[in-house]
Amino acid sequence: MKILSVSTATNHLSVALNEDQQVIVEKNERDERNHSEHLDPLIDEILKENKLTLKDIDRFAVAIGPGSYTGLRIGITTVKMFASILDKEVVGISTLQALAKGVAGDALVIAGLDARNDNYFAGGYKSGDIPENVIPDGHYNIDALIKAIQEYAAENEVKKIVFVGSGLEKQDEKIKALNIPYEYGDDDQNVIHAGLIGKLAVSATPIDPDKLLPRYLRRTQAEVDWHKKTGKPFEPDSHYVEEV
Template sequence: MKILSVSTATNQLSVALNDGQKIIVEKNEQDQRNHSEHLDPMIDQILKDNNLSLKNIDRFAVAIGPGSYTGLRIGITTVKMFASILNKDVVGISTLEALAKSADTDGLIVAALDARNDNYFAGGYVTNENQVLQNVIPDGHYHIDDLISAINEYVEENDTKKVILLGNDLNTQNKFNELKTEYQFGNSDQNVLHAGLIGQLAENAPTVDPDELLPRYLRRTQAEVDWHKKTGKPYGSDSDYVEEV
């Protein structure tokens, strides 16, 4: 199964072509803010280099969040369009699950993205006996104190001896010293999103109708909050995937 995967969730742009679990090629651009300009040319180059066209792709996959509001929309809109026009499978993968996939450990994997002011988009994962990631601390928007509490609760209940923390700049957060077990930070390669890993997760993930592929922001945008305060109207049904903070 040929899978084309995309991540525009963070300031790194990543695109990959997989043949099932095998990553054929992955291209990455670091610290780019103009994903809308670079995504299509990157996809086009990968296809040309492998003598393929979009019609040869069996499944499209994308990181659906959390992450940059604008970035997520770019990637999701692109794969929705491809899947809809070509009548192909499409899969949405949690940004945090994709980040956790880069760690090979028998401990607890905590994937986190900075949400500012000591808040993080974070989730906890473990690899089960079938080598499948399980989400054991729900993906969510956490203040650092709540995240530490959630990790310590899991550690104590499951007698976990090791925690790996994945995500850029987590090593600047001193609060992790309050963890009640041994922990380590991911390396530079583990701390960024890789589209090839999204492709691996997508091979056995459930597909969705392209129209139902929505971003998972995990918190409301400031514009939504301001609109709600100004109008007093309830949030629309199209934002059911957003979690209030």
């Protein structure tokens, strides 16, 4: 099964072609923010270099969040369009699960993206071929995240914790107080790889492209302001957690 995978969730752009669990090619651009301009050319490069067209792709996969509001919509809209027009399968993969997939060995993986002011989009995963989400993906203040890790560790044998993503090193004093061996991911582990999204996509369940939605995990300020002004309920067009 040929899978074309995309991540536009952060300032790291990643596109990959997989043949089932094998990554045929992955192309990355780091520290770029104009994904709308660069995504299509990267996809085109990969297809041409492998003598393929979009019609040859069996399944599309995309990081659905958490991540940049604008970035997520770019990637999701692109694969939804491809899947709809070509009548192909599409799957959405958690950004945090994709990060956790990059960690091998027996560990609790805390995947997190810096949301500023000591807040993180984060989740805890048991490492493995398909990382298992054991601390729910959410929008956490660092103290709440540390508490969630402590509660999980109290009920499960945690030999090592690996922190991957962005900004977690700033919390080293609080992490050290967990009294559990830990380490931080390297530069390669701390970015989202489309090839790993493709591997996770092999066993993921395809959905209707129209139902493929971003998982922001936090409402935009515009939505909060609109709700306060109108008093109308929020639209159920994404997955959120409580503001912190």
